[in-house]
Structure formats: C-alpha cells, structure tokens
Amino acid sequence: MTVVQGTRPRVNAGRLNAHIAALGDIGRGPGGGVTRLAFTAEDVQGRAYVAGLMLDAGLAVEVDAAGNLIGRRRGDDGTAPALVLGSHIDTVVNGGAYDGAYGVLAAVEVARVLHEEGVRLRHPLVVVAFCDEEGAHGTMGMLGAHGFTGALPPGFGDERDSRGITIADLLAAVGGDHRRLDEAAWTSDEIAAYLELHIEQGSVLERLGVPIGVVESITGRLNLTVTVEGVAGHAGTTPMEHRVDALDAAARVLLAVRSIAADEQIVLRATTGTCSVEPGMWNVIPGLVRLGVEFRDVTASALDDAVARLGELAQEIAKATGTQIEIGLGARTTPVDCHPALRDLIARCAAELGLGSHRLPSGAGHDAQIVARIAPIGMIFVPSTGGVSHAPDEHTPPDQLAQGADVLLSAVLQLDGGW
Numbered sequence: 001m002t003v004v005q006g007t008r009p010r011v012n013a014g015r016l017n018a019h020i021a022a023l024g025d026i027g028r029g030p031g032g033g034v035t036r037l038a039f040t041a042e043d044v045q046g047r048a049y050v051a052g053l054m055l056d057a058g059l060a061v062e063v064d065a066a067g068n069l070i071g072r073r074r075g076d077d078g079t080a081p082a083l084v085l086g087s088h089i090d091t092v093v094n095g096g097a098y099d100g101a102y103g104v105l106a107a108v109e110v111a112r113v114l115h116e117e118g119v120r121l122r123h124p125l126v127v128v129a130f131c132d133e134e135g136a137h138g139t140m141g142m143l144g145a146h147g148f149t150g151a152l153p154p155g156f157g158d159e160r161d162s163r164g165i166t167i168a169d170l171l172a173a174v175g176g177d178h179r180r181l182d183e184a185a186w187t188s189d190e191i192a193a194y195l196e197l198h199i200e201q202g203s204v205l206e207r208l209g210v211p212i213g214v215v216e217s218i219t220g221r222l223n224l225t226v227t228v229e230g231v232a233g234h235a236g237t238t239p240m241e242h243r244v245d246a247l248d249a250a251a252r253v254l255l256a257v258r259s260i261a262a263d264e265q266i267v268l269r270a271t272t273g274t275c276s277v278e279p280g281m282w283n284v285i286p287g288l289v290r291l292g293v294e295f296r297d298v299t300a301s302a303l304d305d306a307v308a309r310l311g312e313l314a315q316e317i318a319k320a321t322g323t324q325i326e327i328g329l330g331a332r333t334t335p336v337d338c339h340p341a342l343r344d345l346i347a348r349c350a351a352e353l354g355l356g357s358h359r360l361p362s363g364a365g366h367d368a369q370i371v372a373r374i375a376p377i378g379m380i381f382v383p384s385t386g387g388v389s390h391a392p393d394e395h396t397p398p399d400q401l402a403q404g405a406d407v408l409l410s411a412v413l414q415l416d417g418g419w
C-alpha cells in the first residue's frame with residue numbers, strides 16, 4: 001500500500017453525488033420516483049451507465065452468467081484474494097435514487113480515486129452491481145448474489161416471473177446465461193472480505209445525529225403465500241349470511257399477520273404486501289384470494305414461530321368463515337451477523353475521519369447477507385432523511401453520502417494493509 005499518513009485520499013463528493021443524480025434520472029417517473037426494475041430497459045440503461053463509470057475508474061468490466069455487472073482491478077499480489085465491494089442498482093416500483101445505487105456508485109468512486117491517485121493495492125479490488133436484488137416481477141430477489149455465491153440450484157432458469165417470462169430469458173436480457181451459472185460462483189478462498197455501503201432506510205442514525213452506522217446483523221426474511229378459497233357468487237342475490245367470501249377471510253388473515261408482530265411480538269416485522277382477488281369484479285363475491293406475506297427477524301427461529309402462529313390463526317379464521325386457507329412457504333433468507341473484525345474496522349475508520357458511529361441491526365435485506373455464505377461481510381450505513389425508503393422521497397444529504405464513501409475508501413485501504 002503506497003498511502004502514508006497525511007496523504008489519505010478522499011472521494012470526490014461532487015462527482016459521487018452527480019453520478020447518483022444521473023443514475024436516478026434513469027427510470028424516473030413523473031412523480032419523482034424511480035422505477036428501474038431488474039431486467040427491464042431502464043435496468044439495461046442504468047447498467048450501461050454504471051459500466052461506463054467503471055471503465056472511467058480503470059476497472060475491467062464484465063457481466064457474469066448470473067447477470068451481475070462486475071468491475072475488476074488487479075492487485076500487486078497475484079495470489080491475494082479480492083476485496084469485494086457491492087450493492088445493487090435495480091429498484092422497487094416507484095422507489096428512490098439511493099437504495100442500492102449509492103453503494104455501487106460509491107464503490108466505483110472508491111476505485112476511481114485509487115486509480116487517479118495511482119494507489120496500488122496488494123489485493124484485487126472487485127466492484128459488483130448485483131443483479132435483481134429487489135425481486136422484480138415476483139422473482140426470487142438477490143438473484144445475482146445467489147449466483148455469485150453458487151447458491152442457485154442446478155437447472156435454475158426454467159422458473160417464470162409473474163408475467164410468465166422465464167428466468168433464462170430475463171438473464172439473457174442483461175447479458176447473463178442460465179446455462180453457465182456455475183461459472184458465476186465464487187469460492188471462499190477468492191474473497192478476503194466483502195463491504196457494502198447503503199442508506200440506512202430507517203431513522204435511527206438521523207434521530208441520534210450520527211453520520212455512520214456500523215451494521216451488526218442483517219434481518220432474515222421469509223415469504224409466504226396465503227391462499228384463501230371461498231365460494232364465488234352473485235353480489236346482489238346472495239344473502240349476507242350465506243356467503244363464503246374469500247376476501248372477508250383474507251382481511252382477517254391480514255390483521256392476524258399484523259398482530260403477530262405488532263401485538264404478539266413473535267417477529268420484528270410482518271407485512272402483507274400483495275393481494276390478488278379472483279374473479280375480481282365489483283359484482284362477484286370473491287372466490288379466491290392470494291396474499292403475499294413477509295416476516296422479518298434477526299433470529300431464524302422467530303420466523304418459524306411466526307409461521308406456526310399464523311397456521312393456528314388461519315385455522316381459526318377458516319373455521320369462522322367457512323373458507324379453506326393454505327399457507328405456502330416461499331423464499332427464505334437467514335439472518336446473518338456482520339464479521340466482528342469488520343465492524344470494528346468500520347468504526348475505527350469513521351473515528352479516524354472524525355465521524356461518530358453507531359452500531360445497529362439492519363431491518364432491510366441486502367446482497368451482503370447472501371455473500372456472507374462465502375466471505376466475511378461488513379456493512380456501512382449513512383442516515384436516511386425521515387427514515388424514508390422504497391419511496392420517491394428517499395434522501396440522504398450529499399455531505400453524508402460522501403462521508404460514508406470516505407469510510408468505505410478508508411476501510412479498503414486498511415483491509416489491504418492487513419486486518
């Protein structure tokens with residue numbers, strides 16, 4: 001490492017913020033929100049923009065078979081494992097400009113500063129924009145990160161999204177290839193550490209007035225599909241006491257889901273995020289309802305406890321309403337801890353930059369939790385104004401974005417020197 005005390009490089013705050021604004025304009029809707037769902041034309045355009053920035057930063061650019069956009073910088077030691085930095089650039093529907101994009105663009109900025117300042121590293125540096133973190137159109141979410149860690153099952157690709165398009169076709173649209181997924185997989189000995197910088201997406205740091213968050217653990221997440229079967233019928237002629245209304249029962253399920261977190265506190269968070277009603281007409285009593293439910297907690301057993309409790313409550317609701325209720329288990333991500341040494345390193349880097357830090361869990365999911373299968377992970381948070389995220393008003397002040405990126409840069413330099 002050629003950096004000596006007193007000449008510590010810093011990120012270019014103006015350039016970083018300009019890049020965030022420019023990427024945020026790709027997929028920007030009339031109300032100011034950003035819709036850049038994975039695999040769409042907007043995603044392709046965003047990826048091309050980031051690939052250009054990676055080239056400007058002196059990185060060699062490639063897209064792996066799992067659709068991850070990767071920029072690589074060689075290290076002086078040909079045998080040293082890589083320092084990997086990453087996040088995602090896909091968004092939710094009508095989301096913000098910072099979730100994921102900030103982490104990727106800050107990582108590219110770190111690489112660019114190292115490039116411009118001629119700083120040589122012993123380790124290779126790898127920047128990854130992971131594919132489909134958000135789970136566009138009902139896809140699994142963190143799809144690229146699963147591919148990166150070799151966690152996709154053999155033959156993966158035949159599954160379809162909610163529009164009926166196969167994953168194989170989706171991957172092909174961004175330069176991936178489901179037939180070569182094994183080539184996307186990294187192994188533990190190839191990665192020294194993984195760091196992800198992200199907006200907090202909550203209000204803890206802002207309330208405390210602390211600029212840097214040191215993530216201790218990342219929430220686990222379990223998706224369920226609750227199917228409620230009633231009896232469709234005429235909305236005008238069927239007396240109220242003779243109805244078996246699937247939506248009526250589903251509404252009770254929704255309240256039960258909420259109570260499992262809010263009242264019974266079995267899990268930290270419980271959300272019903274989707275609801276489809278069949279046949280879905282004003283004048284027909286709903287015959288079939290599907291609810292998309294999600295539980296989150298930092299303890300894996302709490303997720304199982306929540307499912308068991310929902311099963312009990314669903315049975316009671318089915319009995320009371322004359323419906324049939326089935327609970328189907330969907331995607332699950334296990335809660336993970338960030339590596340203790342990386343937590344300490346991040347706090348130290350912040351302190352050396354004169355920045356206060358606070359340790360906190362992450363209630364949002366991140367690519368880091370998948371990468372944790374094969375590498376030590378560390379996560380840095382910066383405050384989110386008003387705690388808003390997954391919404392158009394997502395915001396972090398520009399100076400705080402630069403501070404987080406400086407901590408990332410500093411952590412890279414210290415990791416390269418040994419940790």
Ligand code: GLV
Binds near residue numbers: 364
């Ligand atoms: C990630 O975006 C999440 O939903 O936590």
Ligand code: MN
Binds near residue numbers: 092099134390
């Ligand atoms: Mn998100």
Ligand code: MN
Binds near residue numbers: 366
């Ligand atoms: Mn994110």
